[in-house]
Amino acid sequence: MGAPEIFEKLAKTLENPSLSESEVIYILSRVRKLLEIDYLKSPKENREKSPILWFYCSFALHVIMDHELPDPIYKNLIAIKDGADYSSVGFSNFHEEFRNFLKRKGLPESIYTLNRISEFNARLLSIFSNTPILLKRDKYEVKFDKNGIISFSQYKKVEDLFDQF
Numbered sequence: 316m317g318a319p320e321i322f323e324k325l326a327k328t329l330e331n332p333s334l335s336e337s338e339v340i341y342i343l344s345r346v347r348k349l350l351e352i353d354y355l356k357s358p359k360e361n362r363e364k365s366p367i368l369w370f371y372c373s374f375a376l377h378v379i380m381d382h383e384l385p386d387p388i389y390k391n392l393i394a395i396k397d398g399a400d401y402s403s404v405g406f407s408n409f410h411e412e413f414r415n416f417l418k419r420k421g422l423p424e425s426i427y428t429l430n431r432i433s434e435f436n437a438r439l440l441s442i443f444s445n446t447p448i449l450l451k452r453d454k455y456e457v458k459f460d461k462n463g464i465i466s467f468s469q470y471k472k473v474e475d476l477f478d479q480f
Contacts, residue, residue, distance in 0.1 A: 318352050321345050322420070329423045334431070339438040340375050346416065347372035368412035375442050381449040392450060392457055396467050406436055 325345040328338055350369055366385040374380050384392070387408050391399075410432075417424050426435055441461050448457040449470075458466050 318349065321348050321352075322422070325349070326422050329417075329426055332431075334426075334435060334438060336438050336441055339435060340442060343372045343375040343442075346413070347376070349420065350416075365412045365416055367408045368416055371406075371409045371439075374446065374448070375439075377446065379447050379449065381451065384448070384450070389450070392448070392465075393453070395465055396453075396455065396457075406439060409439075 325342065328334075328342055328345075331338060334342070346368065350365060350372065353364075367387060370380075370382070370385050370388060373382065410427075414424060414427060416422075417426075426432060440459065440463055443459050444461045445458055449455070450457060454469055454471070456468050456470050458468075460466075
């Protein structure tokens with residue numbers, strides 16, 4: 316499937332009045348494909364343009380995230396671990412990059428109405444819930460539940476975490 320077909324299907328899905336969890340995963344997977352196509356055309360410029368969007372699109376498709384985190388996400392998670400109020404940490408960086416991506420590509424932005432964005436965020440939490448993020452340099456496993464509650468636990472070896480699957 317080439318970029319025009321991906322673009323067309325993504326535009327159609329973005330305009331659905333209500334989005335299921337599987338449609339949100341589909342949206343993120345198509346966005347990731349378009350990011351990858353852009354990246355292949357100009358690696359340095361395009362990876363630096365949307366690192367948080369790239370991360371979240373990947374996060375939706377993996378059972379565990381052990382890649383290097385974009386700096387803003389890493390700093391937020393460490394701040395939360397150290398006692399910061401996590402209610403202020405949401406998807407704002409994601410939405411900034413996602414909306415810029417939609418504008419750049421000329422894709423529908425109708426998802427950014429009050430009701431639709433709340434629904435979209437709830438679906439994101441559901442998708443990301445219980446998918447661990449590993450903070451390798453600090454040896455912490457981070458998990459979100461469907462309500463956005465974040466938990467941290469230390470681990471000794473990454474291999475031990477795979478026993479839970």
